[in-house]
Amino acid sequence: MPITYHLDSSARPPSVAPTLDASQREVIDHPGGPLLVLAGPGTGKTTTLVEAVVDRVERRGLRPDQLLVLTFSRKAAEELRDRITGRLSRTCASPMSSTFHSFCYALVRRYQPAELYADPMRLLSAPEQDVLLRELLRHSRESGQAAWPASLHSALGTRGFAREVHAVLSRAREVGLDPDDLTRIGVESDRPAWAAAGAFMREYLQVLDFESSLDYAELVHRAVLLAESADVQRELRGQFGAVFVDEYQDTDPNQVRLLQAIAGDGRDLVVVGDPDQSIYAFRGADVRGILDFPAQFRHADGRPGDVVALGTTRRFGARLLAASRRVAGAIGVRGSIDAATFQRFRNPPSPSPSAPPPTPLPRRRCR
Ligand SMILES: Nc1ncnc2c1ncn2[C@@H]1O[C@H](COP(=O)(O)OP(=O)(O)O)[C@@H](O)[C@H]1O
Ligand SMILES: [Mg+2]
Numbered sequence: 001m002p003i004t005y006h007l008d009s010s011a012r013p014p015s016v017a018p019t020l021d022a023s024q025r026e027v028i029d030h031p032g033g034p035l036l037v038l039a040g041p042g043t044g045k046t047t048t049l050v051e052a053v054v055d056r057v058e059r060r061g062l063r064p065d066q067l068l069v070l071t072f073s074r075k076a077a078e079e080l081r082d083r084i085t086g087r088l089s090r091t092c093a094s095p096m097s098s099t100f101h102s103f104c105y106a107l108v109r110r111y112q113p114a115e116l117y118a119d120p121m122r123l124l125s126a127p128e129q130d131v132l133l134r135e136l137l138r139h140s141r142e143s144g145q146a147a148w149p150a151s152l153h154s155a156l157g158t159r160g161f162a163r164e165v166h167a168v169l170s171r172a173r174e175v176g177l178d179p180d181d182l183t184r185i186g187v188e189s190d191r192p193a194w195a196a197a198g199a200f201m202r203e204y205l206q207v208l209d210f211e212s213s214l215d216y217a218e219l220v221h222r223a224v225l226l227a228e229s230a231d232v233q234r235e236l237r238g239q240f241g242a243v244f245v246d247e248y249q250d251t252d253p254n255q256v257r258l259l260q261a262i263a264g265d266g267r268d269l270v271v272v273g274d275p276d277q278s279i280y281a282f283r284g285a286d287v288r289g290i291l292d293f294p295a296q297f298r299h300a301d302g303r304p305g306d307v308v309a310l311g312t313t314r315r316f317g318a319r320l321l322a323a324s325r326r327v328a329g330a331i332g333v334r335g336s337i338d339a340a341t342f343q344r345f346r347n348p349p350s351p352s353p354s355a356p357p358p359t360p361l362p363r364r365r366c367r
């Protein structure tokens with residue numbers, strides 16, 4: 001059964017198509033398959049993504065429910081949905097625009113084995129998770145399953161330690177580690193605290209299961225395992241003809257795996273982002289995710305995914321953008337992005353006022 005989401009499009013008239021510049025046009029005209037759009041703040045990344053979504057419906061004949069549009073915060077997902085709905089004709093249904101987390105939640109709810117989870121899964125908020133961790137840590141000294149080093153015993157009941165453990169467990173899940181992996185890494189690298197964290201993670205996950213609860217990292221982890229299972233993958237790939245991700249620099253390795261399951265193997269996937277703006281590093285986002293996109297998402301024939309750099313800055317002057325690029329340029333990493341495109345991203349050309357305005361998207365009403 002497909003994951004469903006229904007949004008009545010708003011009653012207001014569709015907004016007017018922006019006049020796209022040449023690099024934005026290149027994104028819209030991209031024939032399909034994996035595409036990374038790389039650009040700085042205020043260069044029209046989201047606008048381009050919205051137009052690419054609209055193009056799939058109005059020119060390439062996909063139904064809105066065949067499109068999956070993902071981003072990170074709820075506010076960004078709502079804004080994206082409004083912008084897409086505003087650009088589609090009013091009688092069109094809207095594509096699914098969702099946060100990674102709510103998409104994962106829908107996936108887990110849809111496919112979780114009924115006999116395993118009689119009650120609906122409850123998603124723990126971060127503060128709830130901290131309270132639970134603190135309680136379990138306080139008991140873990142007595143229960144003795146997790147052999148915490150003696151130097152940490154006095155910290156076990158503190159809020160600060162619970163937060164540290166929270167971070168370690170989340171990072172471990174985000175890179176796809178199981179409790180045993182964490183323990184093994186701790187033993188091999190002679191870090192007894194990590195080995196203990198692995199044992200503690202097992203206890204913690206058992207408690208979550210017992211309570212039919214999930215935390216965010218576990219939610220994405222389960223969604224990945226589901227999406228990678230053959231039947232679910234076939235269904236998801238059958239449902240979604242094109243997938244879009246805004247703020248791609250904020251993906252963590254598990255979210256990349258999820259995208260690979262749904263939109264890998266050369267399928268239609270458009271992601272936009274700015275490696276210099278990765279804000280979720282504390283939450284496991286890995287800037288290499290965006291820099292390695294071309295190698296991780298290849299065309300069906302094995303060619304690396306395509307990359308387009310947008311050039312025109314619209315929110316502030318070209319000088320400010322150039323200055324920010326110079327600072328970021330010192331970082332000097334480009335992953336598997338080809339040198340010329342990365343150079344265009346770092347040193348975007350100034351907009352040329354004499355260039356002829358590109359043609360706006362033709363509008364088509366759908367019933
Ligand atoms: N081709 C365009 N013509 C005119 N305005 C544009 C164009 N592309 C983007 N904009 C405007 O530039 C601003 C920034 O665009 P946005 O897509 O939000 O940028 P980003 O996602 O890169 O931060 C918005 O006000 C948007 O309407
Ligand atoms: Mg944006």
